[in-house]
Amino acid sequence: MEKFAEQTLQEFEGWEEFFNKPVDEKVQNFVRHxxxxxxxYAQQFDRSFLDYLCSLADSIRLLAKTKVxxxxxxxLLPHKRAMxxxxxxxxxxxxxxxxxxxxxxxxxxxxxxxxxxxxxxxESPEDTIRTFASYVDLIISRHPEAGFxxxxxxxxxxxxxxxxxxxxxxxxxxxxxxxxxxxxxxEREFRTIGGLDGKKIAMVGxxxxxxxxxxxxxxxxxxxDVEVVYVAPEVFKMKDDIKEFLSKHDIPFxxxxxxxxxxxxxxxxxxxxxxxEYGSDPTSEAETYPQFHLKTSHLSMIQTHCAILHPLPRxxxxxxxxxxxxRAAYWRQERCGxxxxxxxxxxxxxxxxxxMNELS
Ligand code: CP
Numbered sequence: 001m002e003k004f005a006e007q008t009l010q011e012f013e014g015w016e017e018f019f020n021k022p023v024d025e026k027v028q029n030f031v032r033h034x035x036x037x038x039x040x041y042a043q044q045f046d047r048s049f050l051d052y053l054c055s056l057a058d059s060i061r062l063l064a065k066t067k068v069x070x071x072x073x074x075x076l077l078p079h080k081r082a083m084x085x086x087x088x089x090x091x092x093x094x095x096x097x098x099x100x101x102x103x104x105x106x107x108x109x110x111x112x113x114x115x116x117x118x119x120x121x122x123e124s125p126e127d128t129i130r131t132f133a134s135y136v137d138l139i140i141s142r143h144p145e146a147g148f149x150x151x152x153x154x155x156x157x158x159x160x161x162x163x164x165x166x167x168x169x170x171x172x173x174x175x176x177x178x179x180x181x182x183x184x185x186x187e188r189e190f191r192t193i194g195g196l197d198g199k200k201i202a203m204v205g206x207x208x209x210x211x212x213x214x215x216x217x218x219x220x221x222x223x224x225d226v227e228v229v230y231v232a233p234e235v236f237k238m239k240d241d242i243k244e245f246l247s248k249h250d251i252p253f254x255x256x257x258x259x260x261x262x263x264x265x266x267x268x269x270x271x272x273x274x275x276x277e278y279g280s281d282p283t284s285e286a287e288t289y290p291q292f293h294l295k296t297s298h299l300s301m302i303q304t305h306c307a308i309l310h311p312l313p314r315x316x317x318x319x320x321x322x323x324x325x326x327r328a329a330y331w332r333q334e335r336c337g338x339x340x341x342x343x344x345x346x347x348x349x350x351x352x353x354x355x356m357n358e359l360s
Pocket of ligand 1: 089090091092093094169178311312313
């Protein structure tokens with residue numbers, strides 16, 4: 001596709017000042033009428049919100065088991081329209097959000113690359129997002145740039161016609177709705193053993209450039225007596241800002257390159273792939289770091305209740321023969337994404353009470 005002009009750069013008065021504030025001070029900007037309005041950072045979620053959303057997702061999936069229930073769900077938001085602006089590749093986040101919208105009756109539009117939008121003519125991303133707000137009631141974005149969702153939500157909130165923005169992944173920075181589905185999966189996997197409180201979670205792989213492990217780490221502050229083990233090669237160690245966050249919130253964590261040594265002691269293993277797309281030459285990163293792969297020989301080393309998660313897509317990190325093991329939770333995890341995103345959208349539009357009442 002031909003590109004006609006370089007992207008227009010726009011300077012927004014007040015943005016730099018806002019951007020440089022601590023997240024704790026910024027979250028209020030994304031709240032309206034005492035409810036979260038834009039979903040930008042994982043730090044926006046507290047324990048009561050997380051518990052409520054998990055129970056809302058359970059109610060939606062229960063209702064969706066019957067034709068009558070599905071019809072009730074579809075009649076909740078048929079008057080609303082959502083825009084899926086996914087200009088970085090995605091399978092799960094895109095499809096789970098799209099299907100979550102359809103479960104609740106929303107209609108959807110999509111742009112899946114800047115080459116098919118007027119950005120090819122040089123339009124700025126901010127004007128592009130503002131244009132969506134002229135047509136739809138909700139914007140869900142996936143973008144290669146860190147902080148993209150934050151900036152566009154902030155810009156829209158200065159206009160006379162804002163709509164909620166949901167961050168479906170912004171560069172190597174944050175993936176807050178992935179963190180929601182990860183929490184929902186962990187709570188479900190540990191349902192018979194007291195939930196996520198008191199559990200030890202290993203996060204393995206490219207922790208430096210993996211936004212899912214960053215967002216999930218932020219959510220650990222909401223759970224009692226959790227411990228985190230970061231397992232990564234030296235080049236992909238978790239960044240200091242996350243480790244400082246855990247220390248500030250008294251969450252014990254340790255780091256190791258010896259994956260096998262910690263396998264027997266953890267309650268969940270959260271695998272991630274090497275994020276080649278953020279390298280200067282992605283195709284040159286041929287190393288797959290096999291010592292950070294989960295192999296069938298490891299299944300006898302992990303606990304009988306240990307949940308194996310992966311945000312997916314996977315490459316070689318998990319042997320496909322592990323898929324059959326009941327502890328392999330990653331396919332259940334991606335399905336959880338659709339239900340928790342449906343719960344989130346119902347909450348954003350304030351129809352969550354109707355869903356909960358249906359089952360009370
Ligand atoms: N987990 C995740 O974000 O997957 P996709 O990149 O396929 O959306």
